[in-house]
Amino acid sequence: MGSPIRVLHVVVNMNRGGAETLIMNLYRNIDRSKIQFDFLTCKEGVFDQEIMDLGGKIHRIPYITDSGHFQYIKNLNQFFRTNNEYKIIHSHLDKMSGLVLKAAKKAGIPVRIAHSHNTESEGGLAAKLYKEYAGRKIEKSATHYLACSNLAAKWLFKNKTKAIMLLKNGIETENFIFSKEVRDQIRNDLSLEADSLVLGHVGRFNNQKNHSFLIDIFYELNKVIPKSYLILVGDGILRNDLEEKVRNLSLDNNILFLGVRSDINHLLQAFDLFIFPSFHEGLPVTLIEAQGSGLPCIISDQITAEVDMGIGLVKFLPLTNKVEWVEEVIKISSKESRRNISKMALFEQGYDIKKTANFIHDFYLETAR
Secondary structure: OOOOEEEEEEOOOOOOOHHHHHHHHHHHHOOOOOEEEEEEEOOOOOOHHHHHHOOOOEEEOOOHHHHOHHHHHHHHHHHHHHOOOOOEEEEOOHHHHHHHHHHHHHOOOOEEEEEEOOOOOOOOHHHHHHHHHHHOOHHHHOOEEEEOOHHHHHHHOHHHHHHEEEOOOOEOHHHHOOOHHHHHHHHHHOOOOOOOEEEEEEOOOOHHHOHHHHHHHHHHHHHHOOOEEEEEEOOOOOHHHHHHHHHHOOOOOOEEEEEOOOOHHHHHHHOOEEEEOOOOOOOOHHHHHHHHOOOOEEEEOOOOHHHOOOOOOEEEEOOOOHHHHHHHHHHHHOOOOOOOOOHHHHHHOOOEHHHHHHHHHHHHHHHHO
16 A cells, blocks of 8 residues: 555635535545545635644645735745645636646646636626636646536636536535434524524625625515524625624524534524525535435526436526515425435435545546556
8 A cells, every 4th residue: 555645625725615615525535545635725724623634734825815916926836846746736716726727837747627616706807807817827737627517617618618527516415314303403502483484595705695685585574474584604704794784674683693604414404495696606515415405495597507406496586586586485485395305316416425525536546647
């Protein structure tokens, strides 16, 4: 037995975002005697300790917003010069992967993977233009192209659609199976009445997730169903603004901000409906998790249809009509919900993490040869 192949994953930080959750799910389920993950990050993250416990190394350089363009490039070049023992680099920075992979190519790292997790760039005009410039370097610098959905592939790798491999955002399916005991316990912990209607959302508080729209829908719904709650899980730059909006609408007792949580699989059990009005997404892990726990999901029609696992739980609606969203919530909530879905459904659709981990394991071994 030789030592394992070390794969370097490049992320901004290892917090509980969709891409980061997928990487950790893969890491926990991969054969670590053959493949070991290391990380190049810019900031501390909640998964750092677990990474080190699993045998991974964490390298850090300041992010471009802290160091500026030229210093960031210099830091990348220097990092890869010093750490050129890596055979495989796997970058998860969407368009910003162009800068990382260019530096890795310069240092002679043979396998350079660009991974698309989104369908649009975040930020203002200047940020988007800069990301566009960085993204143009992907085609000349990447050796392999991965994406979470066809839509995400088309966005980041316009001319490469034939060479792309889809890596499904797999989840640990057994952790999401519905449990009445867990549901009752969580509702009790959150002081929610057993017969109340609970809507849930998991995601960063940024523009992409469209929380303001979600709060507007809930405001109208709460007039019709006063014993209703909205649970928001996550954190981000817009959190203070959204909390203020909730106070102004006098909904502080009905909308709960839970912050970043490690027990998403349990929280999902307490919800009756999952609402997800994003402006754009790659393929959200959280929607796979919600379906895995048998939750009906009402989601924006801007999200790829690939997220629907075909088990009758997803309803797509346009963002142009809030009334339609309220009516759909009322309609679904009046039906008797059966929360037990077949584990095979996720497996057959390719969303079981063991299947995904086997796929990426073989892919790394093959490309490292």
